[in-house]
Amino acid sequence: MLPVFGNIPKYSCIRDNFLLHQFRCILISVSKGDRVLSWIDQFPGLSRLPEGIRTYLLNESKIVTVPANTVIFGPGKSPENLLLLLDGTVRVQQTSDTGREIVLYRVHAGESCVLTTACLLAYEDYSAEGIAETETRAVAIPRAVFDKLVSDSIEFRQFVFTAYSKRITDLFMVIEEIAFQKLDIRLAHKLIELAAGAETVSATHQKLAVELGTAREVISRQLQEFQRRGWIEQSRGTIRLIEPAPLVKLAQS
Amino acid sequence: MLPVFGNIPKYSCIRDNFLLHQFRCILISVSKGDRVLSWIDQFPGLSRLPEGIRTYLLNESKIVTVPANTVIFGPGKSPENLLLLLDGTVRVQQTSDTGREIVLYRVHAGESCVLTTACLLAYEDYSAEGIAETETRAVAIPRAVFDKLVSDSIEFRQFVFTAYSKRITDLFMVIEEIAFQKLDIRLAHKLIELAAGAETVSATHQKLAVELGTAREVISRQLQEFQRRGWIEQSRGTIRLIEPAPLVKLAQS
DNA sequence: TGGGGTTCAGTGACGTTGTCACCAAACATC
DNA sequence: GATGTTTGGTGACAACGTCACTGAACCCCA
Numbered sequence: 001m002l003p004v005f006g007n008i009p010k011y012s013c014i015r016d017n018f019l020l021h022q023f024r025c026i027l028i029s030v031s032k033g034d035r036v037l038s039w040i041d042q043f044p045g046l047s048r049l050p051e052g053i054r055t056y057l058l059n060e061s062k063i064v065t066v067p068a069n070t071v072i073f074g075p076g077k078s079p080e081n082l083l084l085l086l087d088g089t090v091r092v093q094q095t096s097d098t099g100r101e102i103v104l105y106r107v108h109a110g111e112s113c114v115l116t117t118a119c120l121l122a123y124e125d126y127s128a129e130g131i132a133e134t135e136t137r138a139v140a141i142p143r144a145v146f147d148k149l150v151s152d153s154i155e156f157r158q159f160v161f162t163a164y165s166k167r168i169t170d171l172f173m174v175i176e177e178i179a180f181q182k183l184d185i186r187l188a189h190k191l192i193e194l195a196a197g198a199e200t201v202s203a204t205h206q207k208l209a210v211e212l213g214t215a216r217e218v219i220s221r222q223l224q225e226f227q228r229r230g231w232i233e234q235s236r237g238t239i240r241l242i243e244p245a246p247l248v249k250l251a252q253s
Numbered sequence: 254m255l256p257v258f259g260n261i262p263k264y265s266c267i268r269d270n271f272l273l274h275q276f277r278c279i280l281i282s283v284s285k286g287d288r289v290l291s292w293i294d295q296f297p298g299l300s301r302l303p304e305g306i307r308t309y310l311l312n313e314s315k316i317v318t319v320p321a322n323t324v325i326f327g328p329g330k331s332p333e334n335l336l337l338l339l340d341g342t343v344r345v346q347q348t349s350d351t352g353r354e355i356v357l358y359r360v361h362a363g364e365s366c367v368l369t370t371a372c373l374l375a376y377e378d379y380s381a382e383g384i385a386e387t388e389t390r391a392v393a394i395p396r397a398v399f400d401k402l403v404s405d406s407i408e409f410r411q412f413v414f415t416a417y418s419k420r421i422t423d424l425f426m427v428i429e430e431i432a433f434q435k436l437d438i439r440l441a442h443k444l445i446e447l448a449a450g451a452e453t454v455s456a457t458h459q460k461l462a463v464e465l466g467t468a469r470e471v472i473s474r475q476l477q478e479f480q481r482r483g484w485i486e487q488s489r490g491t492i493r494l495i496e497p498a499p500l501v502k503l504a505q506s
Numbered sequence: 507t508g509g510g511g512t513t514c515a516g517t518g519a520c521g522t523t524g525t526c527a528c529c530a531a532a533c534a535t536c
Numbered sequence: 537g538a539t540g541t542t543t544g545g546t547g548a549c550a551a552c553g554t555c556a557c558t559g560a561a562c563c564c565c566a
Contacts, residue, residue, distance in 0.1 A: 094425060096433040104428065118418035127425055151404055164417070165371040171424050172347060172380055175357065179431050179466040180349040183523070204543065213432040215524055220544060236532055236543060436552070457514065468553055473515060489514060489561055 039063070039086055039139055042110055045159035053153045060145040065137045072136075073116055074129030081140035083113040088136030093210065094128045102178075102213030104128060105170045114163035117146060178213055186212050187222050189251040191232075191241065201239045292316070292339055292392055295363055298412035306406045313398040318390045325389075326369055327382030334393035336366040341389030346463065347381045355431075355466030357381060358423045367416035370399060431466055439465050440475050442504040444485075444494065454492045 038058055040046050049057065063086070066072065072090060073079040083090075090107040092115075107113050113130060141149070149156040177186055190211050194201045203211075205219045212219070223239065226232045231247055233240040241247060291311055293299050302310065316339070319325065325343060326332040336343075343360040345368075360366050366383060394402070402409040430439055443464050447454045456464075458472045465472070476492065479485045484500055486493040494500060 094429055096429055098433060100433050102428065102432050104425070115421055118414050118421055127422070127429070147407065147410065150410060151407070154400065154404070157400065157403060161371050168368055168371055168421070168424075169380070171421075171428070172357070175355065175424070175428055175431065175466075176347060176349055176380070178428065179355050180351060180353050206543075213428075216544080217525080217546090218523060220546095221523090224545085234544090459514075469515080470517090470554080471552060473517095474552090477516085487515090 039084075042086060043084060043112075043159070044110075045162055046155070049153060049155050053149065053156065056152075057141070057145070057149060061139050061141045063137065064140050065135065066132050068132055068134050068136075070132045070136075072113075072130040072132055075127060077129075079113070079116045079130075081142055082117050082146045083107075084139040084141070085109045085111055085113070086137040086139065088132060088134040088138075090130050090136060091133050092128055092130045100213070100215075101210045102174075103211045104174060105167060106133075111166075112159075112163050114160060115167050117160070183212070183214060183218060184222055184225070185250055185253060187219065188226075188247045191239065192244070192248055192251055195241055195244070199241055201241070202237060203239065204237055292337075295339060296337060296365075296412070297363075298415055299408070302406060302408050306402065306409065310394070310398070310402060314392050314394045316390065317393050318388065319385050321385055321387050321389075323385045323389070325366075325383040325385055328380060330382075332366070332369045332383075334395055335370050335399045336360075337392040337394070338362050338364055338366070339390040339392060341385055341387040341391075343383050343389060344386050345381055345383045353466070353468075354463045355427075356464045357427060358420060359386075364419075365412075365416050367413060368420050370413070436465065436467060436471060437475055437478070438503055438506060440472065441479075441500045444492065445497070445501055445504050448494055448497070452494055454494070455490060456492065457490055 040049065040054060040057065046057075064083075068088075071077065072083070085107055087109050089109070090113060091103055092105050092107065092113075093101055093103045095101045107130075116130070150160060187208070190208065191201055194203060194211075205223065206216045208223075209216045209219045223232065223234060226247070227234055229246070231241070231243045233242055293302065293307060293310065299310075317336075321341075324330070325336070338360055340362050342362070343366060344356055345358050345360065345366075346354055346356045348354045360383075369383070403413060440461070443461065444454055447456060447464075458476065459469045461476075462469045462472045476485065476487060479500070480487055482499070484494070484496045486495055
């Protein structure tokens with residue numbers, strides 16, 4: 001957590017039952033050469049901002065923290081700020097009329113919720129919603145500041161459009177996967193991804209179903225098949241990958 | 254077609270076997286009040302550009318025409334220009350490794366291929382490709398001009414981000430449809446859309462399958478069911494909607 | 507004008523995925 | 537330990553995807 005001096009103003013918040021603490025961003029006096037170190041250095045795309053822009057951005061943005069499971073934006077809750085994540089992850093997902101859900105993409109630390117800027121500068125409502133998966137710390141850039149930065153800095157424009165590019169590519173991949181990939185491959189892929197090198201994955205079958213936009217029963221059946229082959233072991237809420245190799249192989253095919 | 258004076262320079266082109274005719278954009282001397290009429294007025298989002306920006310845009314952009322079935326951009330063929338469509342439509346679709354295809358969205362006259370700007374300013378390759386469905390006339394805005402316009406004009410920024418918003422919303426809808434909607438509903442919807450008020454749809458079963466990201470046989474079976482119910486009549490390459498009402502009802506459910 | 511190639515559509519069998527109704531085990535709470 | 541909730545298991549069936557194959561409609565050109 002960055003050091004904060006003085007009183008911490010509390011604002012009303014994203015969802016009525018959550019408190020969003022907003023801190024005015026404060027420069028930390030750690031010099032690196034002739035430059036001040038700040039959160040900006042956590043974003044490679046922003047590191048080359050000229051000094052004036054850099055200062056403007058630092059002065060006009062705030063650092064916010066939200067608790068886990070906060071709905072950051074969603075239908076009827078269009079975001080007022082562009083968020084750059086410092087810690088935590090945001091899950092962006094969509095819910096259908098019938099109640100089924102699918103995860104579209106995740107925003108990790110060092111990335112931006114840039115797709116929201118589209119509706120931030122335009123007026124359309126998102127049908128998707130963004131949820132903080134863990135306690136999340138982020139830089140909030142107000143609409144007007146974002147607009148000015150896009151106007152004034154070619155580096156910032158590059159940053160924004162590069163982020164767009166990545167997200168849109170992600171969406172294309174999601175479409176390709178749900179339309180064309182077989183479920184066993186997608187599930188193997190997701191297990192490897194969620195394990196992130198570790199041996200166990202903490203997730204219920206229902207959660208995995210939402211990740212892949214399918215039904216719980218389908219996940220249960222497929223995991224039983226993996227178990228029957230001796231690749232995984234299951235217990236309530238967790239899956240142990242005891243033979244990752246064939247899973248990896250399946251995920252790549 | 255806009256009047257063009259002098260010689261028409263021919264450039265090398267988008268695909269080696271197609272010629273892309275590029276015309277320097279020429280102001281048409283039709284005054285409307287104290288303002289010059291031009292293609293800009295076909296784009297509501299651009300109509301409020303200030304005079305200087307307007308002139309810059311007119312001078313620095315070109316009007317291009319491409320024949321039907323031209324691949325405008327695709328894997329390994331990143332676009333050098335932002336295209337604003339004056340006539341025709343561009344189909345953006347994606348092909349999987351296994352050869353199956355799906356239509357992601359269409360760009361119509363009066364709209365822009367704005368998602369390409371993401372990779373235009375960034376460096377990533379699109380896995381999707383854009384194909385002119387009919388002979389297509391468009392305004393081409395070079396990368397550098399696009400960047401300058403985004404920098405200089407808040408109206409242009411609004412235009413760009415609004416277009417982004419629409420496209421991304423489209424993508425979300427595509428994801429929701431493939432993941433959650435039943436095929437009969439999607440097919441009914443697509444038939445109504447392609448008919449556009451007319452009685453007949455000219456499309457092979459294969460084309461419809463690509464529209465919905467499914468297999469031809471599935472379309473054939475479903476159309477047979479519609480036919481059995483007396484809603485449509487089929488002949489090679491065309492479908493007659495003889496009872497649109499129940500199709501519309503199905504599409505809305 | 508009629509052969510020959512190509513495109514388009516129809517069919518049946520089968521595997522995979524989605525849906526529904528229901529049950530049982532594991533866990534949380536008091 | 538009784539109770540309610542969450543999580544996972546099961547079987548039947550419907551919907552969709554895949555494959556191999558067939559025949560009809562169309563095009564072209566000698």
